[in-house]
Amino acid sequence: MSAESARSKRFFLLIGILVGLLSLLIVLPFLTWILVGVILAYALSPINNRLSKRFGAALSAGLSILIGLFLIVFPIVLILGVAANQARQLFAAFEPEDVSQLDDVIVERFGVQVDLATLEDAFSGVVRTGARGLAGNLFSIIGGLPELFIGFTVLFFVLFYLLKDGDQALAWARTVLPLEPEVREELFDETNLLIHNSLVGTAAVAAVQAVLLGGVFLALGLGNVIFWIVTTFVAAMIPLVGASIVWAPASIYLFVVGRPIPAIILLAFGALIISTVDNILRPIVMRRGTQLNPAITIIGIFGGIALFGFVGLFIGPIVLGMMKLIIDIWVREYPEPAPTQQQ
Structure with missing residues (x-):
């Protein structure tokens, strides 16, 4: 390799690193939506493969997305919303008097004194944290409709083109991976x-x-x-x-x-x-x-x-x-x- 070719290669590598970093910064705000799109594309690929035998790639991808919305996305969002609401109701209805009554029952039946108030506080904190994690950023996203609209737009296009051109993307990856x-x-x-x-x-x-x-x-x-x-x-x-x-x-x-x-x-x-x-x-x-x-x-x-x-x-x-x-x-x-x- 000549000196000029080596210098050109180093400069091209520098440009690639800079563009890669900028690309990463652009993608990061929508990374969760992109990953959801990848997961849904994998889950819907069997349906899409069946539909693509009868319809074109674009039409079968669109029909697969509609099926996924009604069979996967909407039920999951609904279930998580109901679960989060029931979690709030569960701990809102758990009064301190209930703790003392349960403590009395344990003492009466087993003769063991347990500090259930402390256990209840710890358990409530753990479950509340877990419920927030399970719901993800659902309610905070709903609070900002522009972010929700942009996120669903990114999700839709990622999902659509993965279903439509997923095989081509995999073939391209096979050719460029060294x-x-x-x-x-x-x-x-x-x-x-x-x-x-x-x-x-x-x-x-x-x-x-x-x-x-x-x-x-x-x-x-x-x-x-x-x-x-x-x-x-x-x-x-x-x-x-x-x-x-x-x-x-x-x-x-x-x-x-x-x-x-x-x-x-x-x-x-x-x-x-x-x-x-x-x-x-x-x-x-x-x-x-x-x-x-x-x-x-x-x-x-x-x-x-x-x-x-x-x-x-x-x-x-x-x-x-x-x-x-x-x-x-x-x-x-x-x-x-x-x-x-x-x-």
């Missing part, structure tokens, strides 16, 4: 499995468990069912503990307040049905691919919620899973050369 063909295809395939397991596998299992537990709560006459369904959905995505973090304390609460039959029913249903659903359904819907340590998954879930709101439930584990995948490929394909021994 990777060996085997490494590139492994990266694409494992990332696809990772997204599938997070969006379809984990979310589907969590949704089934949440709906089943919500039905039991409704049958037992427990209130704020939508709030507990959303809470169970989030809890069911957490490894190891899962939905038991909801139904086990609820069973204990029913037993303490003098409702042993509903407590036993809920405990049996959770232990026998909910756990069985997790053990049977998860291997069916999950595909082989990059497996995440439970600690990484938990960090991804809560870190994603803190950064992106409700959609971070899926984005967080995917990002950390991709990081693990990249490290694994790097260590395997590009090992450090062994140091030579000096004679």
Whole structure:
């Protein structure tokens, strides 16, 4: 390479870095909307692929978006709104007198003195924070209609063109990535499995468990069912503990307040049905691919919620899973050369 060519390459690289930084600053305000568009495009791609066989690419993308709005977006927004409202009602109706009465019941039944007021304050704070995280920036966005309009506009165009030209975008990415063909295809395939397991596998299992537990709560006459369904959905995505973090304390609460039959029913249903659903359904819907340590998954879930709101439930584990995948490929394909021994 000549000196002039090397100088030209360095200058071109400098321009690329500057433009890349400016592009990042432009994209960052709408990053959450863009990520939502990517997730929806992945979820709607099977429908779009079927429609594209009968209609053109643009028409099938538009029809897929309409189907997604009525089957995915609107129900999720409605459920989150109702859950947030029920969370406010739940803690607004929880008076200090209720704490003292429950304290008296525990002392009378078990002879144990528990400072439930302190526990209630701590628990309320945790759940309030979690409810705000689950709802994301929903209410703050609604408070600013211009931001909401711009965000939905960005979401619509990202979703539309991913559905319309997604295959072309993937083909372009394959041509520009400076990777060996085997490494590139492994990266694409494992990332696809990772997204599938997070969006379809984990979310589907969590949704089934949440709906089943919500039905039991409704049958037992427990209130704020939508709030507990959303809470169970989030809890069911957490490894190891899962939905038991909801139904086990609820069973204990029913037993303490003098409702042993509903407590036993809920405990049996959770232990026998909910756990069985997790053990049977998860291997069916999950595909082989990059497996995440439970600690990484938990960090991804809560870190994603803190950064992106409700959609971070899926984005967080995917990002950390991709990081693990990249490290694994790097260590395997590009090992450090062994140091030579000096004679």
